[in-house]
Structure formats: structure tokens, C-alpha cells
Amino acid sequence: MRLAPPGPRDPLKLAAAPLMPPGGRSREAIGLAAAAARGRFMLQVCGECELVQYPPRAVCGGCLGVGLRWREVPAGGALLARTIIRISVDPYFRTLTPWSIGTVQLDCGPQVVAHLHGDVAGRVRMTLKLDKAGQGVMLALPEQDTPDMHDDPAWRALTADPRGRRVLVTDGRTALGQAMARGMLAAGARAVFVGIAEPWRPFDGAGLRMAGIEAVALDVTDQDSVHRMAASLGGRVEICVNTALHLRPAGVLALDLGEARAAMEVNYLGALRLAQALGPAMRGRAADGEYAAVAWVNLISAHALAAPGGFGGAAAAQAAALALAQSLRPALRPLRVVNALIGPIDDEWHQALPPPKLAPAAIAAAVVRALCDGVEDLAVGDIAQDILARWADNPAILVRDVPG
Amino acid sequence: MTSLASLAADLLAGRVRVIDLTQTLSPDFPTIVLPPEFGQCAPFRMETISRYDERGPGWYWNNITVGEHTGTHFDAPVHWVTGRDLPNNTTDTLAVQNLVAPACVIDCSGEAANNGDYLLTVPVIEAWEARHGKIPAGNWVLFRTDWSKRSGAAYANVLADGAHTPGPDAAAVQFLVDRGALGFGVETIGTDAGQAHLMNPMYPAHTLMHGAGRWGLQCLCNLDQLPATGALIIAPPLKILGGSGSPLRVLALVAA
Numbered sequence: 294m295r296l297a298p299p300g301p302r303d304p305l306k307l308a309a310a311p312l313m314p315p316g317g318r319s320r321e322a323i324g325l326a327a328a329a330a331r332g333r334f335m336l337q338v339c340g341e342c343e344l345v346q347y348p349p350r351a352v353c354g355g356c357l358g359v360g361l362r363w364r365e366v367p368a369g370g371a372l373l374a375r376t377i378i379r380i381s382v383d384p385y386f387r388t389l390t391p392w393s394i395g396t397v398q399l400d401c402g403p404q405v406v407a408h409l410h411g412d413v414a415g416r417v418r419m420t421l422k423l424d425k426a427g428q429g430v431m432l433a434l435p436e437q438d439t440p441d442m443h444d445d446p447a448w449r450a451l452t453a454d455p456r457g458r459r460v461l462v463t464d465g466r467t468a469l470g471q472a473m474a475r476g477m478l479a480a481g482a483r484a485v486f487v488g489i490a491e492p493w494r495p496f497d498g499a500g501l502r503m504a505g506i507e508a509v510a511l512d513v514t515d516q517d518s519v520h521r522m523a524a525s526l527g528g529r530v531e532i533c534v535n536t537a538l539h540l541r542p543a544g545v546l547a548l549d550l551g552e553a554r555a556a557m558e559v560n561y562l563g564a565l566r567l568a569q570a571l572g573p574a575m576r577g578r579a580a581d582g583e584y585a586a587v588a589w590v591n592l593i594s595a596h597a598l599a600a601p602g603g604f605g606g607a608a609a610a611q612a613a614a615l616a617l618a619q620s621l622r623p624a625l626r627p628l629r630v631v632n633a634l635i636g637p638i639d640d641e642w643h644q645a646l647p648p649p650k651l652a653p654a655a656i657a658a659a660v661v662r663a664l665c666d667g668v669e670d671l672a673v674g675d676i677a678q679d680i681l682a683r684w685a686d687n688p689a690i691l692v693r694d695v696p697g
Numbered sequence: 698m699t700s701l702a703s704l705a706a707d708l709l710a711g712r713v714r715v716i717d718l719t720q721t722l723s724p725d726f727p728t729i730v731l732p733p734e735f736g737q738c739a740p741f742r743m744e745t746i747s748r749y750d751e752r753g754p755g756w757y758w759n760n761i762t763v764g765e766h767t768g769t770h771f772d773a774p775v776h777w778v779t780g781r782d783l784p785n786n787t788t789d790t791l792a793v794q795n796l797v798a799p800a801c802v803i804d805c806s807g808e809a810a811n812n813g814d815y816l817l818t819v820p821v822i823e824a825w826e827a828r829h830g831k832i833p834a835g836n837w838v839l840f841r842t843d844w845s846k847r848s849g850a851a852y853a854n855v856l857a858d859g860a861h862t863p864g865p866d867a868a869a870v871q872f873l874v875d876r877g878a879l880g881f882g883v884e885t886i887g888t889d890a891g892q893a894h895l896m897n898p899m900y901p902a903h904t905l906m907h908g909a910g911r912w913g914l915q916c917l918c919n920l921d922q923l924p925a926t927g928a929l930i931i932a933p934p935l936k937i938l939g940g941s942g943s944p945l946r947v948l949a950l951v952a953a
Contacts, residue, residue: 491725491727491740492725492849492850493725493727493849493850493852493853493855494727494730494850494853494855495850495855495856495857510725512724512725514740514742515724515725515740515742516742516743516744516745517724517743518724518725549736551736551737551739552736555737
């Protein structure tokens with residue numbers, strides 16, 4: 294069923310409240326959310342008897358072994374039974390009925406109850422997605438892609454497709470911001486706004502204007518500017534992508550204090566100002582129709598986790614930005630907070646740095662893909678992926694031996 | 698009656714008017730543009746401490762951050778390398794006796810208003826002196842261009858090869874130094890022309906004025922309300938320890 298394009302909203306109708314599905318989970322079950330955030334289909338597997346577990350638990354359901362490890366498992370399965378929920382006592386699901394759930398026999402062993410894509414029949418592809426409460430839930434997809442499958446209500450409730458939505462890209466002066474704006478437009482965004490700080494400085498916006506991208510005055514270091522932007526756009530932006538970054542290589546001892554402060558002003562305080570001014574307005578519109586406000590995207594250098602010497606001075610502001618980005622998740626739900634770790638960008642500030650460096654368009658493409666797939670945690674490019682993988686493996690070793 | 702008492706009486710009676718030569722300090726007022734690899738002057742920023750709210754129920758106040766050379770501001774001799782070793786060259790050691798001083802206003806607004814590359818030259822100053830008399834020592838020399846009537850991008854006027862804003866050429870600056878001018882004041886972001894990095898010496902208003910221990914005033918406005926001579930300028934910068942300059946309120950007293 295093809296989704297109708299966004300139409301005018303009845304201004305006299307009360308907007309649907311930004312409700313969330315039940316969010317309580319055991320600590321073990323949060324592993325599902327961690328896997329879903331990365332777009333991976335993972336379950337606990339017993340280290341002793343190899344039994345795949347579901348639901349998540351503390352000890353193996355087969356041998357009572359305690360060595361359960363989260364591992365990627367085969368995602369195939371077969372639909373055993375389908376139930377259509379027409380009446381629910383849960384306020385969130387009441388807004389979604391009729392809603393399909395089903396029992397699926399996973400190829401890897403367990404039987405699970407999953408949300409069902411409307412086109413599911415027989416064999417299925419299982420996915421783990423984050424629901425509006427930020428918890429990991431299973432969504433069964435048809436084994437092969439079907440026409441307009443991304444218009445399915447279950448898919449849309451568990452993803453953040455830019456198509457038909459209005460996107461704010463907070464800094465349009467950089468190649469990254471411009472690539473992001475063009476990427477969102479190519480992904481079907483209904484409107485794209487780019488922030489332009491210090492409008493008195495030269496800015497050739499002709500190319501952006503030709504593409505249909507609108508420049509708005511926005512300087513994340515200026516409280517008043519952020520509030521004026523939020524007053525103008527808070528009611529008409531569904532995705533915010535914060536590209537206002539101050540990313541420049543700098544060691545610790547030679548770091549200019551003005552430079553350090555500028556990095557903190559933009560990367561941490563700028564993001565904080567944006568979140569405080571625009572976040573509540575977007576969050577309040579998180580259930581406002583088919584094209585409701587849906588996502589907040591932070592771009593953070595992977596050096597927030599650990600940085601080589603030449604980036605040590607710049608890393609503190611990135612660590613602050615990462616801490617903020619993680620705190621934004623519970624604060625902004627049911628908005629999806631996407632945190633993309635990136636490596637050094639191929640820009641004028643990294644001229645002396647050898648490859649690999651990230652092309653702005655590659656970052657934009659990765660963010661669009663994450664939104665479309667409902668992914669919240671991603672690392673873009675070789676350096677960020679390497680740092681993240683080694684951080685997950687052993688942070689104590691990583692901080693003593695950072696690549697780059 | 699002393700002259701000071703008569704001035705006070707004239708002020709109260711409105712026979713002497715006070716003109717504000719100051720631009721409003723606001724976050725979006727342009728600052729000097731240097732190549733990105735150099736240190737940058739902070740723009741004006743304001744964050745509320747409290748505004749009759751839970752942070753302070755009965756009072757309103759802000760914390761501000763600002764560079765020494767943001768908005769309408771004063772340049773002390775130590776600002777430039779040529780003035781680094783002079784006595785009394787910082788904002789806290791300046792001779793306060795001169796912070797209230799008369800001004801000569803050279804009106805080049807007709808020529809400069811639409812010409813970002815307009816240069817103040819010796820013949821222009823000589824023509825001014827022919828009409829108004831020799832510039833007395835100890836006077837501010839204020840360069841009226843009406844540039845302050847512009848705003849935003851037109852005010853900064855930054856093109857691909859840098860800013861294009863009016864200023865003096867080197868000979869004109871040396872002429873004013875030789876006249877004993879107290880300092881040089883302009884409506885643009887710098888006392889020097891936007892393209893003064895191409896001059897010899899580079900940035901003559903900074904190099905020669907500050908090298909001679911003279912001062913600078915930037916981002917002035919309302920110079921069109923001043924007479925060619927006879928205005929009294931009150932321009933004391935903040936008393937910053939070892940400061941190279943400061944934002945300030947510049948006032949002019951003129952006969953009504």
C-alpha cells in the first residue's frame with residue numbers, strides 16, 4: 294500500500310500525543326536494543342552448549358551455563374501464526390491498531406513473537422529494530438523485497454525515513470553540511486533548511502537555492518540565534534542533523550586556548566543550545582501524523598572514544614559532545630537520536646593528514662541509510678569503524694595504541 | 698563661573714548636545730575577518746544569568762563574552778608590534794587626560810559611500826585644512842565615510858580577495874602623526890583600509906599611528922552629526938590590565 298504524500302494538517306485538530314510503547318526491560322534484554330541500534334540481528338548464544346536464547350536471560354535455558362554471549366545469528370525464519378490486534382489497553386498501541394504480530398520459528402532455534410510487516414507470508418527475514426521507547430523489538434520482513442515495502446506502517450514506526458519530511462542541517466557553510474542537505478533532498482525530503490552563521494560573511498548560496506535548499510540564519514554559538522531559529526522552524530522540522538562541527542587536528546600542549554574554547558562552544562555547548570531550543574518542539578510533534586518529527590542526528594568524531602596524539606587536544610570537546618549525545622536519547626524519546634561516529638573529514642583542516650579521510654558525501658549517505666533503516670549507532674569510514682571495534686574489544690589497549 | 702560649570706549648565710539646558718557614536722553590541726555585528734589559520738577575535742555573546750525566574754526571581758542580568766576588538770572599540774598602541782615598547786601603551790596605563798579630547802572630522806562620505814577602495818590622501822587632508830584650519834595637536838581625527846549606515850554583508854564588504862572598506866594611505870597617516878593627532882577614528886571595522894595588507898608599510902594606520910603612541914577608534918557611527926571642528930569626544934576604554942583595546946561607548950559633545 295503506497296503512503297500518500299504529506300498533506301495539509303487540520304489546524305483545529307489536537308495533535309496526537311508523543312506516546313511511547315512500554316519501555317521497561319531487564320538488563321539482559323537491553324542487549325536487543327544495543328544490537329538493534331547497530332542494525333544487527335543478534336541473540337544470546339550459550340558458550341557451552343551453543344544454544345541460541347530468546348528471550349534474553351542470565352543463564353542458558355538448555356544447560357544452565359552462565360556464559361551467554363551476544364552474537365550475530367542467522368536471520369531467516371518461518372511465520373507460524375499471525376494475530377491482528379484490533380483493541381489494545383496500551384495507549385501507544387491503541388493509536389496503531391489494527392496491528393499485526395506473529396509467532397516466528399527462527400532458523401537458529403527459538404520461537405519468537407514479532408511485529409509483522411504487512412507483506413509477510415511463509416518465509417521471513419528477521420530484523421531487530423528500536424521502537425519509540427528505544428527498546429529492541431523484532432520485526433519480521435518478507436523474505437524478498439516487495440513493492441513500496443517501506444510504506445508499511447510497522448516499518449515506518451520503527452525507522453526514520455527522510456522521505457516526505459522536512460530536514461534542518463544546522464551548518465550549511467561546510468562541504469559536509471552541503472553534502473548532507475543534498476543527500477536529504479535526494480532521499481526525498483520535502484524541504485531542507487541549512488543554517489548559515491554570520492550571514493555578513495560571503496556565502497555563495499546560489500547552488501543550494503537552485504537545488505531547492507533554503508538558507509536560514511543560525512549560529513549555534515549564539516543563544517539568541519538558536520532561539521530565533523527554533524521559533525521559526527520548531528513547528529516545521531521533522532529531522533535535525535547537527536553538522537555544526539569544529540573539527541581540527543590539535544595536540545594537547547600546543548593547543549591554543551581560544552581554539553579549545555571554540556571547539557567546546559560549537560561541539561558541546563552548540564549542540565546543547567540546539568537540543569534545548571529545538572528538541573522539545575520536535576519531541577512534541579513526534580506523533581503528529583504519518584510524517585511526524587522523527588529523528589535527531591549527531592555527528593561526533595570517533596576520537597571522542599580515544600584519540601592519537603595529534604588529535605588529543607581536539608578530543609575533549611568531542612568526548613563532551615558524545616556524552617551529551619548519549620544523554621539526549623532518554624531526553625528526546627520518542628525521537629530517534631542517531632549518533633554517527635566519523636573519522637577525519639577530507640577538508641581543508643586535514644590537508645596534512647594522509648588517507649583514509651571521509652568524503653562529506655559518504656557521511657551524508659551513511660546518515661540517510663541509518664535513518665531509512667532505523668539505525669541509531671553507526672561508525673562511518675575505516676578509521677571510525679576501527680576505533681569503535683577496538684574500543685568495544687578493549688578500551689584500555691585502545692587508549693594506549695590509537696591508530697592515526 | 699568656570700568653563701566646566703558653564704559646560705554643565707549648557708548640558709542641562711540642551712545648548713550642548715550629546716551624540717552617541719557607538720554601534721550596538723550585538724551577536725550579529727561583524728568582526729574583523731582574518732585568515733582562518735590565525736587566532737580570531739571573539740564576537741559578542743550574551744547568556745542570561747537570570748531573568749525574574751527560578752535562577753533569580755527578582756532580577757535580570759547576563760554574562761557576556763567579547764574580544765578586545767569587538768564592536769565599537771578602542772585600539773591602544775600596544776595593539777601593534779610597532780607600539781609594543783612604548784610607555785603607557787595599554788588600556789590601563791593610557792593618559793586619562795586625553796580620553797576626553799576635541800575632534801576634527803574629515804567628511805569623505807560623498808566619495809567613499811559607494812567606493813570600498815576609497816583612500817584618504819594628503820591632498821584631501823590639505824583641502825580640509827584649507828577650509829577649517831590646521832589640525833591642532835591632541836585632536837582626534839575622525840574619518841567620516843557614512844560606512845556605518847550600511848549593515849551586515851554590505852558593511853563588512855568581504856569579497857574573494859578580502860574586505861573592501863575605505864581607509865587612509867600611508868602618507869596620509871604619516872601626515873596626521875606629524876600634525877600630532879591624538880588618534881584616528883573610523884566607521885569601518887579597522888582603522889586601516891580593507892586592502893591595507895597590500896600597502897607599504899602594511900596596515901599604515903596601525904603601523905604608524907600606534908608606532909607613534911597614538912590611538913584608534915573603530916566602528917563609530919553618527920559622524921554625520923558632528924561639525925568639522927568643535928566636537929568634544931569622550932572615549933575611555935575599559936581599564937583592562939595590559940589590555941590592547943576594548944569595546945567602549947563613544948560620546949561626542951557638540952554645540953546645539
